[in-house]
Amino acid sequence: MCLSGLDYFSTLGYQPAIAALAAGALAPFATLILVAVTLFAALPVYRRVASESPHGQGSIAMLERLMPHWKGKVFVLVLLGFAATDFMITATLSAADASAHLIENPFTPSWFTGKEVPITLVLLILLGALFLRGFTEVIWIAVTLVFSFLALNLVIIAVSAANIIGHPVAVTNWLDSLFTAHGDPMMMLLVCLIVFPKLALGLSGFETGVAVMPQISKAPGDTEANPAGRIKGAKKLLTTAALIMSGFLVLSSIVTTVLIPAAEFQPGGSANGRALSWLAHHLMGDGFGTVYDVSTILILWFAGASALAGLLNLIPRYLPRFGMAPAWASAVRPLVLVVLLVAIGITIHFKASVDAQGAAYATGVLVLMSSAAIAVTISARRRGEKGKALLFGATSLVFIYTTVVNCVERPDGLKIAAFFIAAVLVVSLLSRFRRSTELRATSVMFDDCAVEIIRKASSAGLLRLIAHEPVKISKRRYLHKHQHAILASHIPQRAPVVFLEIKVSDYSDFAQDIEVRGITRHGQWILEATAPSVSTSIAAIAMAIRDNYEVMPHIYFRWTEGNPLLNLAKFIFLGQGEIAPLTREVLREAEPNLQRRPWVHVG
Numbered sequence: 001m002c003l004s005g006l007d008y009f010s011t012l013g014y015q016p017a018i019a020a021l022a023a024g025a026l027a028p029f030a031t032l033i034l035v036a037v038t039l040f041a042a043l044p045v046y047r048r049v050a051s052e053s054p055h056g057q058g059s060i061a062m063l064e065r066l067m068p069h070w071k072g073k074v075f076v077l078v079l080l081g082f083a084a085t086d087f088m089i090t091a092t093l094s095a096a097d098a099s100a101h102l103i104e105n106p107f108t109p110s111w112f113t114g115k116e117v118p119i120t121l122v123l124l125i126l127l128g129a130l131f132l133r134g135f136t137e138v139i140w141i142a143v144t145l146v147f148s149f150l151a152l153n154l155v156i157i158a159v160s161a162a163n164i165i166g167h168p169v170a171v172t173n174w175l176d177s178l179f180t181a182h183g184d185p186m187m188m189l190l191v192c193l194i195v196f197p198k199l200a201l202g203l204s205g206f207e208t209g210v211a212v213m214p215q216i217s218k219a220p221g222d223t224e225a226n227p228a229g230r231i232k233g234a235k236k237l238l239t240t241a242a243l244i245m246s247g248f249l250v251l252s253s254i255v256t257t258v259l260i261p262a263a264e265f266q267p268g269g270s271a272n273g274r275a276l277s278w279l280a281h282h283l284m285g286d287g288f289g290t291v292y293d294v295s296t297i298l299i300l301w302f303a304g305a306s307a308l309a310g311l312l313n314l315i316p317r318y319l320p321r322f323g324m325a326p327a328w329a330s331a332v333r334p335l336v337l338v339v340l341l342v343a344i345g346i347t348i349h350f351k352a353s354v355d356a357q358g359a360a361y362a363t364g365v366l367v368l369m370s371s372a373a374i375a376v377t378i379s380a381r382r383r384g385e386k387g388k389a390l391l392f393g394a395t396s397l398v399f400i401y402t403t404v405v406n407c408v409e410r411p412d413g414l415k416i417a418a419f420f421i422a423a424v425l426v427v428s429l430l431s432r433f434r435r436s437t438e439l440r441a442t443s444v445m446f447d448d449c450a451v452e453i454i455r456k457a458s459s460a461g462l463l464r465l466i467a468h469e470p471v472k473i474s475k476r477r478y479l480h481k482h483q484h485a486i487l488a489s490h491i492p493q494r495a496p497v498v499f500l501e502i503k504v505s506d507y508s509d510f511a512q513d514i515e516v517r518g519i520t521r522h523g524q525w526i527l528e529a530t531a532p533s534v535s536t537s538i539a540a541i542a543m544a545i546r547d548n549y550e551v552m553p554h555i556y557f558r559w560t561e562g563n564p565l566l567n568l569a570k571f572i573f574l575g576q577g578e579i580a581p582l583t584r585e586v587l588r589e590a591e592p593n594l595q596r597r598p599w600v601h602v603g
Contacts, residue, residue, distance in 0.1 A: 001237045002146035004212050008205025010303040013296045014097045015202050016256040017275040020265045022198035025178040030192040031253040034199045035246040041395040043242045046206045048376040050234040054227050058210045059372035066378050081421030086364030090307035092343050094300040095123040096352040100273045101293045106286045116352040127304050128340035149299045152292050156280050160255035174258045197406035200362040207368050209238050273354040362406050363413030370399040439590040440511040441540035449518030453525045457496040458551045465555045470501040475522035485556045488603025501528040502537050535582035542598035554599040
């Protein structure tokens with residue numbers, strides 16, 4: 001819980017100030033709506049996500065399963081763009097707020113004032129250096145930081161509450177300003193609903209909570225397919241974290257709104273982005289305030305580390321499997337450098353402002369939560385759970401509305417997200433195109449019948465394979481194909497041949513295990529398999545036959561009719577197209593030694 005709480009609980013460093021800036025005297029009531037959405041919308045959604053994605057993949061993996069082929073892949077890539085926005089802005093916003101706490105501390109030298117950008121950049125560079133050296137999340141450090149931070153917050157809230165009780169005039173002043181600005185209760189509710197999207201930062205942390213599921217111990221009897229104990233533990237984690245955070249959000253919003261002058265929350269004010277720190281210094285002295293500042297700076301800095309760790313785990317989890325990652329994406333250090341450069345650019349663009357980055361952060365958080373709600377709605381509907389489907393559908397509408405309002409009011413977040421989405425899509429498609437002729441089988445296995453056919457059909461150290469599209473499988477079609485190969489490629493009339501048939505599975509997948517099955521149809525020997533791409537799977541099977549059975553495959557093709565460019569597009573996006581030359585190209589890249597390369601004949 002504390003590992004995921006580095007992101008979730010650390011928002012207490014700036015959330016009360018953001019709520020007061022957005023809602024003014026209505027901040028406690030707006031926070032109550034945020035808590036209601038947390039407990040009755042976000043929490044049920046992510047408890048369901050934990051049940052259906054118990055290995056840490058989160059809602060993105062659920063949508064990938066629910067939406068196959070290219071539409072699913074593109075949707076996942078778009079969500080990865082928003083996830084990158086969420087994680088990147090978590091790091092930059094947390095570092096910016098840490099620098100604000102450092103600068104506003106009374107013991108900090110005066111020449112630090114106005115140096116928010118350089119200080120934030122130094123914190124980010126230190127964060128990058130941590131990863132370049134080799135970063136391993138240590139849970140006890142997270143536990144220490146979170147417990148000390150929450151304990152200090154609890155002390156501040158308790159002292160503030162005592163101050164309010166001892167000086168009730170503060171409550172009177174707050175109520176006067178509240179009813180002066182909003183006399184009608186219905187108008188108050190309407191204003192709270194309108195400003196709710198600006199408070200969405202308080203919902204962050206649920207995706208991280210699901211992501212740490214592999215760290216939760218399994219119970220006796222748990223299996224990889226059904227880790228019931230782990231799922232139960234994850235639900236307990238999510239519920240406990242949500243209840244703790246909800247309590248802190250409401251209490252902190254009340255004491256900060258009542259005790260801090262409204263002008264101090266404005267940009268340039270001493271409570272902007274650091275409301276609880278302001279109370280710590282003013283009510284308990286600069287010594288305690290400094291201890292709180294140090295605790296806040298550390299947890300915000302480690303929240304950035306947790307976010308970057310999530311991003312560095314997320315990109316390699318999806319893009320290489322889609323064939324959409326450059327070679328360097330599997331290496332941590334080059335990826336860290338790219339992420340660090342992007343973080344520096346974001347910090348400079350937003351001038352290390354917490355308020356300015358809040359829109360982008362909220363956009364990433366809300367889109368991911370909307371996608372999670374949509375995923376569990378579709379899942380419940382497919383399982384015939386009508387009541388839950390309606391409940392999750394209503395939750396989806398709430399999150400979608402909040403996301404749209406946030407994007408309309410604060411388009412900066414959408415612009416940043418669009419940059420990440422465009423970057424992910426462009427890099428992914430270029431990488432897919434560049435890697436399209438790789439040998440894309442993760443493994444090739446032959447059943448007993450296939451092995452027997454290979455041994456019987458091998459003669460003089462070679463095996464003749466006739467590529468056949470398994471659309472027309474009549475006896476006449478096989479005889480015609482065999483005769484064509486004899487005429488076009490001069491196969492001896494009585495030489496044994498084997499037909500090789502590939503059925504295209506999910507052509508948007510990049511690679512998979514290939515299982516080759518041997519059958520006899522109309523008296524003909526046939527090797528059949530299912531794979532995402534015809535050309536690459538034929539090449540992989542030929543290489544596996546050569547290596548496993550010490551026989552050289554000769555593969556016979558007919559020329560493909562049609563426009564070469566159109567056939568190339570069919571190969572990249574549908575796994576078909578110009579089969580013969582592409583198979584030869586895959587073999588050429590996979591086996592540089594011409595003497596050991598399986599033969600390709602085209603006629």
